[in-house]
Amino acid sequence: MPPSESGRGEAEGNDAAESRMRGSNQSGLRAHNRRAVLSLIRRNGRLAKAEIARRTGLSPQTASVIMRELEADELVLRDQPQRGRVGQPSIPMRLNPDGAFSLGLKIGRRSVDLVLMDFIGRIRAHERIAYAFPRLRQILDFIAKAEPTLRGTLPGPLAGRVVGLGVALPFELWSWADDIGAPEGAMDEWRDLDVKAVLATVTDLPVDLANDATAACAAENVFGSAQTADFLYFFVGAFVGGGIVMNGDLVSGRRGNAGALGSMPIPAPDGGYAQLIDFASLYLLEKSFEARGGDMLAVWRGERSWERFGPMLDQWIDKAAYGLAHAIVAASSVYDFECALIDGRFPAAVRTRLAERTAAVVATIERKGLFPVTVRPGTIGADAREIGSASLPFFARYLLDHQVFFTDAE
Known part of the structure; x- marks a missing residue:
């Protein structure tokens, strides 16, 4: 059943984002509760089950069930036990860096970058090229070559944990042609382009889109x-x-x-x-x-x-x-x-x-x-847009959605 009024009162000291994470014991909201727990751990670095239950408003039993599932799925790891004054030591849980991976693609006016990022926001590998202006064919060729290179850096069992491709690109990319000195009409190919459909020709991963500056801001908010x-x-x-x-x-x-x-x-x-x-x-x-x-x-x-x-x-x-x-x-x-x-x-x-x-x-x-x-x-630094784009698949599948991410940037 939904958290009680007293449960809400206990969470008043938490920040605004955490207060919106309260889930429910109802089985229909299990997916939401899993996302809430993962998001809470991500924000705090590590948390014990009792603290997770308190902050989410879930019952201790439900929190324990969810944590066992997440541990079985290798999305979280047990940290060193922490002893208190009385009772059994608590065991903090943290995200497993190898639990999931994503690719982040930043299409810019002067360069294109593709990164492989782990579940805690660390870039494991990075490929990039610079150009005078973005040409679709050149970028697709780059992705076709760079993607298997990046995925190939993961050991065999981990290669199957790449869950998606996040893409960050400027709003109305074609409209900046004059400012960056592109030949007349050279960037018209980006106008009304179905980015997801085109990328499907060079990758088998699900694709999520965001504006590049929005992705950078999100990276600062999430991983900064x-x-x-x-x-x-x-x-x-x-x-x-x-x-x-x-x-x-x-x-x-x-x-x-x-x-x-x-x-x-x-x-x-x-x-x-x-x-x-x-x-x-x-x-x-x-x-x-x-x-x-x-x-x-x-x-x-x-x-x-x-x-x-x-x-x-x-x-x-x-x-x-x-x-x-x-x-x-x-x-x-x-x-x-x-x-x-x-x-x-x-x-x-x-x-x-x-x-x-x-x-x-x-x-x-x-x-x-x-x-x-x-x-x-x-x-975050120079890679903020890439990190922001690579986090899109994680929010689509594992964490509480940041609705701004899923505003089409096409």
Whole structure:
């Protein structure tokens, strides 16, 4: 039967996300209860059965049955017993990293990445290529070659535990052709493309889709260590994007476009307005380097390439920080975020510099009537979009759904 009022009272001290996990002893909700238990363990790292029962509102007997099933399915492992003052020692349970695997595909404007991720969010293997602009045939050929390579890194018994392919790609990918210098009409093939149907020609795995910036934000929310339930999130890629998390939930909005931060109007220093993408996108650094005779794809060729940028990087950070700071202050007038997290496709040192510079600019902007918002680097890093995409199959099959994930990004 449903948890009692007293059971609800015991869970009041838990965070908002956990309070929504309460299931039921009814057999028809067994799948939900399994997801709730796995999600609770994932969030906390490890938990004993008694604590799982208390936080979910399940009876101790039902919690024990579910834990035995999950252990038999090799989705959870027993940790070292913990002795208390009285009674038998409790045995915490944790997710089994080898319990399930997924593939995460990030299709970007300048590169495509495919990762193999385990059940606790660690990337086990990674393949990527860079390009001037995304071409469908090139990407399909890449997947056809990279997928068996990644799956082949798993020992025989584990290879069968790859449960799906998650895909993250920008909203209306074709509409950015002019901005990235693609030939006229070269990206029209992405318009109205049935991504799932096309990918079915090169993989036998179930496919789930998400917007790339949304996936990055979700990765921070699910696997990050920011320790905040209310944050504004920016991911700086070829074009900046982002997301918003309120009370521990990644918010999708009425039409799935909440957190479209790249489109936020920013006052131009010389008058008028532009959008955040015109201040805090890596294509600006790319174009600046190319104008000085450099390789326009250097931004995407690894950390060592960043050593070539010199003063151009300083100028880009100043400009990006200006745009991000104004976006943060504007967003904080709509909702009182605890912090703003800045991540992106750049080395950790650049991420730290950008966050620090943005915080400094925020301090110079009039904020009367607003609560302070701290600015911090994101905790996932350059692979946030890939990790977010790879988590889609896990939420589809094992964890409580994040509804924003399943808004089609086609």
